[in-house]
Amino acid sequence: MREILILTGVALWIWLFSLPAFPQSEYEFDLAEIEREIEKKPYSIGGFLEFEPILFGLDRDAALYRLKFLGRDEGSTVEQYNLGLRLEGSYQEDKVGIYFRTDGLLRYDYLGWDGEIDLLEGYLSMKPSPGLTVDVGRKVTKWGKGYAWNPVSFIDRPKDPEDPQEALEGFYALTADLIKSFEGPLKTVAFTPVILPVAKDLNEDFGERDHINFAAKLYFLLWDTDLDLLFFTGGSRTTRYGFDFARNLRTNFEVHGELALITDFERKSVDTQGRLSKRESDVLSALLGIRYLTTNEITFIVEYYHNGTGFREDDAKNFYRFVDRAYQTFLVTGDILPLLQGEQLAKETFARANPMRDYIYFRASIKEPFDILYFTPAVTSIANIHDQSFLLIPELLYSPRTNLEIRFRGAFLAGTKNTEYGEKQNDYRLELRVRYFF
Amino acid sequence: MKRWFLSLLGLVLISNVALALDGEEILKKVDSNLTPESFESYRKLINVEPDGKKREYILFTIKKGNDKVASLFLSPASEKGRSTLRLGDNMWLYIPNVGRAIRITSLQSVVGGVFNNADIMRLDYHVEYTVEHIEDKGGEYLLDLKAKTGAVAYDRLKMTVDKKTVVPTKIECYAATGLLIKTLHFKEMKTFDGSITRPAVIETDSPLYEGYRSIMIFAKIKRRDLPDEAFTLNFLPRVETLR
Numbered sequence: 001m002r003e004i005l006i007l008t009g010v011a012l013w014i015w016l017f018s019l020p021a022f023p024q025s026e027y028e029f030d031l032a033e034i035e036r037e038i039e040k041k042p043y044s045i046g047g048f049l050e051f052e053p054i055l056f057g058l059d060r061d062a063a064l065y066r067l068k069f070l071g072r073d074e075g076s077t078v079e080q081y082n083l084g085l086r087l088e089g090s091y092q093e094d095k096v097g098i099y100f101r102t103d104g105l106l107r108y109d110y111l112g113w114d115g116e117i118d119l120l121e122g123y124l125s126m127k128p129s130p131g132l133t134v135d136v137g138r139k140v141t142k143w144g145k146g147y148a149w150n151p152v153s154f155i156d157r158p159k160d161p162e163d164p165q166e167a168l169e170g171f172y173a174l175t176a177d178l179i180k181s182f183e184g185p186l187k188t189v190a191f192t193p194v195i196l197p198v199a200k201d202l203n204e205d206f207g208e209r210d211h212i213n214f215a216a217k218l219y220f221l222l223w224d225t226d227l228d229l230l231f232f233t234g235g236s237r238t239t240r241y242g243f244d245f246a247r248n249l250r251t252n253f254e255v256h257g258e259l260a261l262i263t264d265f266e267r268k269s270v271d272t273q274g275r276l277s278k279r280e281s282d283v284l285s286a287l288l289g290i291r292y293l294t295t296n297e298i299t300f301i302v303e304y305y306h307n308g309t310g311f312r313e314d315d316a317k318n319f320y321r322f323v324d325r326a327y328q329t330f331l332v333t334g335d336i337l338p339l340l341q342g343e344q345l346a347k348e349t350f351a352r353a354n355p356m357r358d359y360i361y362f363r364a365s366i367k368e369p370f371d372i373l374y375f376t377p378a379v380t381s382i383a384n385i386h387d388q389s390f391l392l393i394p395e396l397l398y399s400p401r402t403n404l405e406i407r408f409r410g411a412f413l414a415g416t417k418n419t420e421y422g423e424k425q426n427d428y429r430l431e432l433r434v435r436y437f438f
Numbered sequence: 439m440k441r442w443f444l445s446l447l448g449l450v451l452i453s454n455v456a457l458a459l460d461g462e463e464i465l466k467k468v469d470s471n472l473t474p475e476s477f478e479s480y481r482k483l484i485n486v487e488p489d490g491k492k493r494e495y496i497l498f499t500i501k502k503g504n505d506k507v508a509s510l511f512l513s514p515a516s517e518k519g520r521s522t523l524r525l526g527d528n529m530w531l532y533i534p535n536v537g538r539a540i541r542i543t544s545l546q547s548v549v550g551g552v553f554n555n556a557d558i559m560r561l562d563y564h565v566e567y568t569v570e571h572i573e574d575k576g577g578e579y580l581l582d583l584k585a586k587t588g589a590v591a592y593d594r595l596k597m598t599v600d601k602k603t604v605v606p607t608k609i610e611c612y613a614a615t616g617l618l619i620k621t622l623h624f625k626e627m628k629t630f631d632g633s634i635t636r637p638a639v640i641e642t643d644s645p646l647y648e649g650y651r652s653i654m655i656f657a658k659i660k661r662r663d664l665p666d667e668a669f670t671l672n673f674l675p676r677v678e679t680l681r
Contacts, residue, residue, distance in 0.1 A: 031628075031638070034482050035658065037482075038657055046515050048515075088534075097679065130673065131665070133676065144538070177672050181666030181670060188672075250588075251543045252543045254541045371647065402514045402516070
């Protein structure tokens, strides 16, 4: 199967580079034709079709491998083939519009065929004036200024820091946007209130059921600085307050940050016996980051993230040692119960992305090196500061022709025993992603 | 003798001031001839590679006053919905998938190729540049322009202006080091919205991108009163609704 993956990539590359080029000539154009192209229609539909084969190199000694591949031997590598379809569209009539974005996925891996269709966003938007918009339906709010993490994003699902630019699934909410512009150092003030109900079959995965939650964001563009004050309250999650900012210190140097205070957070802890305990306390999460563009078009993004809701290093060690003991028990006695207990514990703790306290994110991308247009190589790394384990992602992104995008990347995990990236189920991952936009 | 010298010095100073004023006035006239104060426009951008391969983009742009510009990509499908906002020296890029506007810089290229953000979201020349020197070249003026601040994408411009139409025919863009970054060639005079007569085509080449060309074609320019709120970060995902 690995050969199929490699051959697919090679064949695709050859096909793309053998595409006929247009002849070298003076470009001709017809203004009337362009005018026809720009004519506005009330509706629009588009999206992309995606094929993504992935090869996972397994770490058979890791804690999360032992929990996930309980009683299965799939060898040292497993493949996964994903076929995705993104559909998005809109219909706009005067001051009212409807919008939707859906994802369809068909997957084949060692577990067989699987598939799902998700409505990422779908809402009705009313704009009685340029300074007021009201949206109702499923929507992503995406608050915060961070690239990889957003501690102040109180009403969104967390981003995947390995792929932070990917679309997320929204929650059903009623949102308004009031904007006012001024002359002088204060250029803009905008207020965004959100009402988010949680009930049976409505935003159930947001938090506790049968509550109407309220969130708000107050934005200022003051002295060329973006500033946001954010707030969330309601019974589904505890009350939280936030602040973020972004500013260009120089034209090629941007600095941004976020600060979130989460009150009465139920902080979890794992003891040496693999028992989970909870204690309420107020916690602070913060992010500080920069974006820097060099004269030769290398963009650096560096972010420090303190996750106040995360686990301590002792909790992690207790968890990994517990899984280790559970596995030894299974080998000696055949008793699978401790491993099942570990699997349940992992779901609530260390199986999610970045479950611990302090992280550094680094990304460097070079735009069109060696005069290759539409080609962007990049390298990304996420490091857990406490246990010094890390993830390294080299990446090649190329668009050989209009509406076609190819991304090839690897993800290599490094860390010693009882560390976050050392105990993940994979040692490495190779991905080829081909997207055709329409 | 002393009085004669002072008179001569005064004459030189007055003529220099007059010359400087002429240059600034010509530059303001160039700006008002290229675009009205508040307008909407549609442009096609074409990147042409040395082997003749080309890639096309269509942009909807709105502009108000001296420092407010917003642009929206209408095509191709891979870029559709991507929009940019400029408020003075502040620039943001909104990508629909990401859903969050990020701060960008004027030298970055939104779509690749020779055009960068500053070319796509250009403010009036007289807002960003002062005229340091003006030369009468018969049918043309040659204006030497210097950026007012370090935040401007090109430190110096050499602008050739046609005397009769008072629009540029050629602009050379230089970095602070004196390096020629690109040359803009203005072509194909056309009248938009009844009275805006200006070049419809700007062709760009660059010694940094040997053999590559970028062509910007104005398809429509229309005077339009726009609300200030249309030029805000919150409104950026909704620029399409202004079409």
